[in-house]
Amino acid sequence: MAEPAGPVRGAHVVVEGLCKRYEDGDAVVDASFEIQPGEFVSLLGPSGSGKTTTLMMIAGFVAPNAGDIRLDGRSVVGIPPHHRQIGVVFQSYALFPHLSVWDNVAFPLRMRRVSRPELERRVVAALEMVGLGGMRRRRPSQLSGGQQQRVALARALVFEPPLLLMDEPLGALDRALRQQMQLEIRELTSRLRLSVLYVTHDQEEALAMSHRVAVMDRGRIVQMGTPHDVYWEPRDTFVARFLGEANVFEGSLLGGANGRSVLVTEDGLRLATSHPIGVANGDRAAAVVRPQAFELGGGGAGSNRLEGVVLDVQFLGEVVRLTVVANRRRVQVRLPASNAARLPEPGTRLELSCPPEAVRVVPHRP
Amino acid sequence: MSRSRILLLLGAWLVLFYMDLPLLVVAPASVSAAPYIQFPPVGLSPRWYGAFGADPSWTGAMDNSLLIAAGTALVATVIGTLAALGLQGLGRGRGQWLLALLLCPLIVPHMNLAIGLYPVMARLQLVGTPLAVVLGHAVVATPLVVLIVVATLQRLDPALGRAAASLGANAWQRFRLVTLPLILPGVLGGAAFAFAASFDELEIALFLSGATARTLPLQLWQQIQFELTPVVAVASVVTAVIFLGGLAVIQGGRWLATRRITAEGAEGG
Numbered sequence: 305m306a307e308p309a310g311p312v313r314g315a316h317v318v319v320e321g322l323c324k325r326y327e328d329g330d331a332v333v334d335a336s337f338e339i340q341p342g343e344f345v346s347l348l349g350p351s352g353s354g355k356t357t358t359l360m361m362i363a364g365f366v367a368p369n370a371g372d373i374r375l376d377g378r379s380v381v382g383i384p385p386h387h388r389q390i391g392v393v394f395q396s397y398a399l400f401p402h403l404s405v406w407d408n409v410a411f412p413l414r415m416r417r418v419s420r421p422e423l424e425r426r427v428v429a430a431l432e433m434v435g436l437g438g439m440r441r442r443r444p445s446q447l448s449g450g451q452q453q454r455v456a457l458a459r460a461l462v463f464e465p466p467l468l469l470m471d472e473p474l475g476a477l478d479r480a481l482r483q484q485m486q487l488e489i490r491e492l493t494s495r496l497r498l499s500v501l502y503v504t505h506d507q508e509e510a511l512a513m514s515h516r517v518a519v520m521d522r523g524r525i526v527q528m529g530t531p532h533d534v535y536w537e538p539r540d541t542f543v544a545r546f547l548g549e550a551n552v553f554e555g556s557l558l559g560g561a562n563g564r565s566v567l568v569t570e571d572g573l574r575l576a577t578s579h580p581i582g583v584a585n586g587d588r589a590a591a592v593v594r595p596q597a598f599e600l601g602g603g604g605a606g607s608n609r610l611e612g613v614v615l616d617v618q619f620l621g622e623v624v625r626l627t628v629v630a631n632r633r634r635v636q637v638r639l640p641a642s643n644a645a646r647l648p649e650p651g652t653r654l655e656l657s658c659p660p661e662a663v664r665v666v667p668h669r670p
Numbered sequence: 671m672s673r674s675r676i677l678l679l680l681g682a683w684l685v686l687f688y689m690d691l692p693l694l695v696v697a698p699a700s701v702s703a704a705p706y707i708q709f710p711p712v713g714l715s716p717r718w719y720g721a722f723g724a725d726p727s728w729t730g731a732m733d734n735s736l737l738i739a740a741g742t743a744l745v746a747t748v749i750g751t752l753a754a755l756g757l758q759g760l761g762r763g764r765g766q767w768l769l770a771l772l773l774c775p776l777i778v779p780h781m782n783l784a785i786g787l788y789p790v791m792a793r794l795q796l797v798g799t800p801l802a803v804v805l806g807h808a809v810v811a812t813p814l815v816v817l818i819v820v821a822t823l824q825r826l827d828p829a830l831g832r833a834a835a836s837l838g839a840n841a842w843q844r845f846r847l848v849t850l851p852l853i854l855p856g857v858l859g860g861a862a863f864a865f866a867a868s869f870d871e872l873e874i875a876l877f878l879s880g881a882t883a884r885t886l887p888l889q890l891w892q893q894i895q896f897e898l899t900p901v902v903a904v905a906s907v908v909t910a911v912i913f914l915g916g917l918a919v920i921q922g923g924r925w926l927a928t929r930r931i932t933a934e935g936a937e938g939g
Contacts, residue, residue, distance in 0.1 A: 363832070365832050386835045390836060391836065392832070396827055400833075400852075402851045411839075411847075459805075463837070463838065
């Protein structure tokens, strides 16, 4: 389907104070966020964090206890799912096993009583769009996982919904196929300028695909921002640990020279940060340092330095991962693999450094 | 082939032989020339088939049984399928209790049910009508349908209904276009069991059919009390043929349904 870069098709979605309580506790607590027209937003969190419940409420399968959901200014709370005009892709694909690929994709158009020539044109276009033009007579059971995923996508998009919801859509695929499908979904949704809400527990997937990521934990949205911001400026230790690898140093805070704060751990490590922080002096706090922020050697003036012994060296292709024991704590370090030749053997002492710009101090959350 | 495997096969064939033994005895007896049921049969004659077809008390009972079994299958399948769908909507907790209540007639002896049903039907002035027997048989046949359809529904991905809803299907369309086609084998199986349960039921029919709506098992029961002619064997064979025929029809129907759906896909493409 040669889709012109036409006007924005995606809806402006506003979710406000959304709550869902079950007998055994709160599933979603006061979730508020927006999706701009054409924006790709991910809900990222561990299982049980409320991300799927949030998606189900927007789709209309679960009724919220409180809060509002608006599509282009119009509240959809109370509207049954079959009147919401929202495309949904499920983790299990939920293709109708008794219908052919063609009939699966034609299903939403038949529900809308689209005329026959129009229906045929649109089903053909949708199948071409996902590269399955030749598969129309197959049953879902005759397709591979990736092909089933594409049919589910074509079916959810053929009626041109302004919002697409995806619930862990790539969870059942192997790694290589998952990465390929990530690319395809991103390309497709940005070409159609769709608004997308994507639920995943895979932080790499969320970072790779989204314009913005909302991190959820225990029913709440803990932080929302661009992948870069959420990764480098985590609001607390949960976000830091959930998004990729993080070294978390717990300690208390001291006021330092030239406006810089210094975190001192119980075993005497001192880490200076150049970033403003929301923690008062003397309070318990945690310093977050990403493994790739470390470099070998003493670094420049004002750098944080620590000494340690190499415990383990792992070659991962693009990077080399060192586990270094410093002050009896393990520190994860990632270095570009091109430096591999100069890397020390396990057991050697070395000096590590990281600039104050790479240190984030956040409130401590156990 | 190992010895244990030979023993296993031998055992399996023995069980199968034992299960079908009554049929293997009764079928030859029905073509016997003797005036009494004997095994092994003496002579070979179709005369008892002629006698069966010529006797209105046998053919009438056969017609009654077919009508009542068909009626029972219809009532039990509609009620049982709806009940199963309702139970699924209720979820685990309350659903389990209601299911147990619905299955009670499977455990209660038919005689007890018949004793309970009789005064009710008498009050409604239905005793002696096929309708009374249909309603009575529906009590024991509906739980069978519920059991089978509940089991079929449990294997259905709940996301399918949600997917259909998100694609614009209302509750009726979701049932007709997605749920029903997918549980149809279970529904048809339930209907077949309901038909069979009614067709060979004796006690409830004994109480409710009176003299006018006499069923085949009742006719058999009353006949063998004073003579054991090969007509009885003929009735058994006819019954068996009806059942095997029904099984073939259901299998054929399922095969056709699969073909039709594939053809629709082909026509669309």
